[in-house]
Amino acid sequence: MNTVLSRANSLFAFSLSVMAALTFGCFITTAFKDRSVPVRLHVSRIFRKNVEDFTGPRERSDLGFITFDITADLENIFDWNVKQLFLYLSAEYSTKNNALNQVVLWDKIVLRGDNPKLLLKDMKTKYFFFDDGNGLKGNRNVTLTLSWNVVPNAGILPLVTGSGHVSVPFPDTYEITKSY
Amino acid sequence: MLYYQVLNFGMIVSSALMIWKGLMVITGSESPIVVVLSGSMEPAFHRGDLLFLTNRVEDPIRVGEIVVFRIEGREIPIVHRVLKIHEKQNGHIKFLTKGDNNAVDDRGLYKQGQHWLEKKDVVGRARGFVPYIGIVTILMNDYPKFKYAVLFLLGLFVLVHRE
Numbered sequence: 001m002n003t004v005l006s007r008a009n010s011l012f013a014f015s016l017s018v019m020a021a022l023t024f025g026c027f028i029t030t031a032f033k034d035r036s037v038p039v040r041l042h043v044s045r046i047f048r049k050n051v052e053d054f055t056g057p058r059e060r061s062d063l064g065f066i067t068f069d070i071t072a073d074l075e076n077i078f079d080w081n082v083k084q085l086f087l088y089l090s091a092e093y094s095t096k097n098n099a100l101n102q103v104v105l106w107d108k109i110v111l112r113g114d115n116p117k118l119l120l121k122d123m124k125t126k127y128f129f130f131d132d133g134n135g136l137k138g139n140r141n142v143t144l145t146l147s148w149n150v151v152p153n154a155g156i157l158p159l160v161t162g163s164g165h166v167s168v169p170f171p172d173t174y175e176i177t178k179s180y
Numbered sequence: 181m182l183y184y185q186v187l188n189f190g191m192i193v194s195s196a197l198m199i200w201k202g203l204m205v206i207t208g209s210e211s212p213i214v215v216v217l218s219g220s221m222e223p224a225f226h227r228g229d230l231l232f233l234t235n236r237v238e239d240p241i242r243v244g245e246i247v248v249f250r251i252e253g254r255e256i257p258i259v260h261r262v263l264k265i266h267e268k269q270n271g272h273i274k275f276l277t278k279g280d281n282n283a284v285d286d287r288g289l290y291k292q293g294q295h296w297l298e299k300k301d302v303v304g305r306a307r308g309f310v311p312y313i314g315i316v317t318i319l320m321n322d323y324p325k326f327k328y329a330v331l332f333l334l335g336l337f338v339l340v341h342r343e
Binding site: 104 | 223224225242243244245246261263264265266267268269274276280285287295296306307308309310311
């Protein structure tokens, strides 16, 4: 066997094992960290329409509109093994039709290096808040929480919920025309 | 001598198979390790990244989870995030997905007339991730000549190292 070839072979094997050890090290040093931080949510405006669901099944469903504020400091979550955080604001509620409904209203990607302090005011929802039916009418308890998916350089992909949520009731009446 | 080698080879192949099937049972998923094939989840996952999945029945599907699913009639698995769920009293869940890097949700990808996905379409939920390793699988699929070259070299290697 050519010595160049056998040297290249052992070099390749060595670098592969070093990379594997580093990757495993990245994973094991951050596998059990608590990735939760306190979050402050506030809802400033909430109203509801009842229209044909144009995003999917064409039935008349409740369409909710929420204007919200988010305050959170995500700085402590980022470490050597966090590539990005996928933040999402979700509304959770139950209706006559469905025991549990969860709808993502807004999301954001925060990469490592981006500003980790969130100070968002008067945000509109990114996605249409359609219910599966007419369950938002007079719904007492729609809970908004901010959660995030920690995407590591290598390792576990946990879903973490921020501590702090806000529950809002939806009005009984429909809004016919209201600018949003 | 040759008999011993064949038996040895058979042992290696069957232990690899057992490990794979064992993983399938522990995770509850028919495909516990998948390679990301498209860029629809960037910047989190790129083509060639490896995902470790579980599909345990006790873990209900919730928003924000990254699911790997198959659309009825198509065999390519898709890796996207759950956007909406509606769960009935009896535990039946219907949900909607969207790729992080896509502007719209996946209703355009589903079957004609299908608005929701159900548990039966799910291959698994992504729980762990290792970057880049799956590139080899993609290369072997896109360039079949590369696959044959690798197999040929492996065969050559085994024959040459007979002790």
